[in-house]
Amino acid sequence: MGEVAFTGHTCSSRPxxxxxxxRTLLELMQARRERSRVRCQLAAMTERELQDFGMSRSEIERELGKPVRRK
Structure with a gap:
C-alpha cells in the first residue's frame, strides 16, 4: 500500500x-479600493486645491499612472 505523507497540519488548523x-484577501481588497478612491479624489481637485496640499498636477498624474495595487 502507498504511504500517506504527513504535512504537519491537522484538520482543525485548516479552517x-x-x-x-x-481576512488577508479582504484587507488587500479594502486597501485597493481606498487607494482607488483617493486617486479619484486627487484627479478631481482644482489647481488651487492641489496648491493647498503642496502638490502639483504632475505629481498627481504620476500617482494616477500607478497600478491600483501599488501605494
Missing amino acids: AMLVRAC
Whole structure:
C-alpha cells in the first residue's frame, strides 16, 4: 500500500488557515479600493486645491499612472 505523507497540519488548523487567508484577501481588497478612491479624489481637485496640499498636477498624474495595487 502507498504511504500517506504527513504535512504537519491537522484538520482543525485548516479552517483557521482559511480564515486568515480570507481576512488577508479582504484587507488587500479594502486597501485597493481606498487607494482607488483617493486617486479619484486627487484627479478631481482644482489647481488651487492641489496648491493647498503642496502638490502639483504632475505629481498627481504620476500617482494616477500607478497600478491600483501599488501605494
